[in-house]
Amino acid sequence: MNFLSTLVTFENLHEVRRLCHWGPVIALSVIAICSTMAILDSIIWYWPLDTTGGSINFIMLLNWTVLILYNYFNAMFVGPGYIPLGWKPENQQDTQYLQYCRVCQGYKAPRSHHCRKCNRCVMKMDHHCPWINNCCGHLNHAYFTSFLLLAPLGCSHAAIIFIMTMYTQLYERISFGWSTVKIDMSAVRQFQPLMPFSVPAFAATLFALGLALGTTIAVGMLFIIQMKVIIRNKTSIESWIEEKAKDRIQHYQTGEDFIFPYDLGSRWLNFKQVFTWSGTPKGDGLEWPVHPKCHQHTLTIEQLKQKADKRVRSVQYRAVEDYNGACCPLSKGLQTFFRTPCTEEPRIPLNKGETILATRGGDRVRGWFPRRCVEKCHYDTAASDSTSDKKVN
Numbered sequence: 342m343n344f345l346s347t348l349v350t351f352e353n354l355h356e357v358r359r360l361c362h363w364g365p366v367i368a369l370s371v372i373a374i375c376s377t378m379a380i381l382d383s384i385i386w387y388w389p390l391d392t393t394g395g396s397i398n399f400i401m402l403l404n405w406t407v408l409i410l411y412n413y414f415n416a417m418f419v420g421p422g423y424i425p426l427g428w429k430p431e432n433q434q435d436t437q438y439l440q441y442c443r444v445c446q447g448y449k450a451p452r453s454h455h456c457r458k459c460n461r462c463v464m465k466m467d468h469h470c471p472w473i474n475n476c477c478g479h480l481n482h483a484y485f486t487s488f489l490l491l492a493p494l495g496c497s498h499a500a501i502i503f504i505m506t507m508y509t510q511l512y513e514r515i516s517f518g519w520s521t522v523k524i525d526m527s528a529v530r531q532f533q534p535l536m537p538f539s540v541p542a543f544a545a546t547l548f549a550l551g552l553a554l555g556t557t558i559a560v561g562m563l564f565i566i567q568m569k570v571i572i573r574n575k576t577s578i579e580s581w582i583e584e585k586a587k588d589r590i591q592h593y594q595t596g597e598d599f600i601f602p603y604d605l606g607s608r609w610l611n612f613k614q615v616f617t618w619s620g621t622p623k624g625d626g627l628e629w630p631v632h633p634k635c636h637q638h639t640l641t642i643e644q645l646k647q648k649a650d651k652r653v654r655s656v657q658y659r660a661v662e663d664y665n666g667a668c669c670p671l672s673k674g675l676q677t678f679f680r681t682p683c684t685e686e687p688r689i690p691l692n693k694g695e696t697i698l699a700t701r702g703g704d705r706v707r708g709w710f711p712r713r714c715v716e717k718c719h720y721d722t723a724a725s726d727s728t729s730d731k732k733v734n
Contacts, residue, residue: 356418364471365417371552372413372492376406378549379499382506385538402502405495412488413473421478422626424453424462438638440645450627451641452479452603454578464626467567467576479626483616486571489564496553496560503550510538574603574611579640586643589650599643602635658697658715666690673711681709691715 359365379402383389389399428447430436439448442455445462449455454466456476464479477485570580579601586599605611614623614630624630628637664670666688671678689708691697697715 356420359417359474362471362474364474368413368472371556372406372409375496375499375549375553375556376402378546379502381542382502382546386502386506386509398502402495402498405491405498409488409491409495412484412491415484416470416477416481416488417473417475419481419484421466421476421482422464422480423459424450424464424626426461428462428627435638438641438645440641440648449641451629451637452576452579453626465576466578467570468578479622479624482571483620483622486564486567486615489560489567493557493561493564496557500550500553500557503546503553506538507543507546507550510543571615572608572611573601574605574614575601579603582640582644582647585647589647600632600634600639602631602637602639603629604632605630606632656699657718658699659718660691660693660695660697660714661716662691662711662714663693664689664691664710664714670711673713677711677713 360369380399383395383399383402387395387398389395424445424447426445426447428445428450430439430448430450436448439450441447442449442462444455444460447462449462450464452465453462455462456466456469458469459476463476465482467477467482469476470485473485475481566577570577575583583599583601589595590597590599605614617623631637631639662673664673668688669678669681687708689697689710691710691714696718697710
């Protein structure tokens with residue numbers, strides 16, 4: 342009872358709410374459908390108690406399911422790790438190299454970013470994943486990537502079971518004529534399986550096969566993307582920051598030589614920063630090992646430069662049409678309707694005649710509005726002293 346009481350705390354119960362979201366509902370439904378159908382089809386195709394191969398096949402199938410769920414729930418409930426509220430660096434002078442988060446009332450540590458969904462500054466944030474309804478970051482990056490590896494492997498195994506079950510069950514039910522091919526689902530096999538393979542069972546197996554193949558391709562591609570950044574000791578956000586750094590240097594011809602500070606020079610060393618035998622990644626999420634030619638704030642200084650550059654290169658627009666903030670604005674035309682971003686990004690209502698400054702600096706309203714509702718102002722607004730009505734990304 343003492344063990345259970347330590348687990349069932351208010352905080353843990355609050356985390357269970359993460360399951361009440363369309364992402365986990367869909368992900369767990371796909372896992373449940375593929376696993377259940379694979380187990381049932383294994384009983385029909387390769388009865389595990391008859392042969393050693395059948396037993397190994399069944400045990401492997403159960404093993405995939407357990408490992409997938411283990412890493413999935415760890416990625417969801419362990420979380421990425423958050424910067425303490427009101428955090429400040431030990432050396433007060435380092436604050437000049439860091440961005441201040443007004444929401445968390447503290448400074449953003451190196452490699453951390455504020456997540457609007459979690460409403461916290463996340464350690465080594467990679468992205469916010471709707472499928473786990475949580476951020477992927479410092480503490481759960483290994484669990485999340487392991488899930489991305491195991492899910493395609495398990496679905497590939499399940500897909501083989503689905504294909505072999507349909508093949509073996511339909512083989513003796515198909516009759517070929519001169520010009521027709523007939524499938525008799527009521528045909529009796531020489532050896533009756535423990536469970537009947539009827540038309541509904543065939544349809545369910547075919548549906549599960551589609552889910553398994555789709556998951557294998559989609560999740561497999563995500564795994565490849567994640568591994569590309571992990572072996573360089575980056576995150577998806579940091580890859581984008583590095584690209585913008587090169588663009589800034591090329592645009593202004595500064596002659597700087599930007600070196601990504603967290604690439605340790607060896608893929609194996611970079612890999613071990615995320616994956617460890619204990620399951621806990623290296624570091625405290627606040628300080629990181631860096632390249633010999635860099636220091637702890639190399640990347641944060643670059644972020645500040647990019648933030649200043651954004652202000653300089655901001656663009657002002659004027660609203661030429663009213664927009665009420667509808668999620669899918671059908672009244673703005675079919676092209677706008679079908680090109681509406683499929684995200685939870687807030688929509689920004691517009692009134693005809695108001696000005697909008699597209700920037701990432703200063704106080705801003707994040708969101709989206711139809712492009713056809715605005716037109717670009719043909720004068721230099723960045724140097725203007727007038728204040729725009731809205732600032733958006």
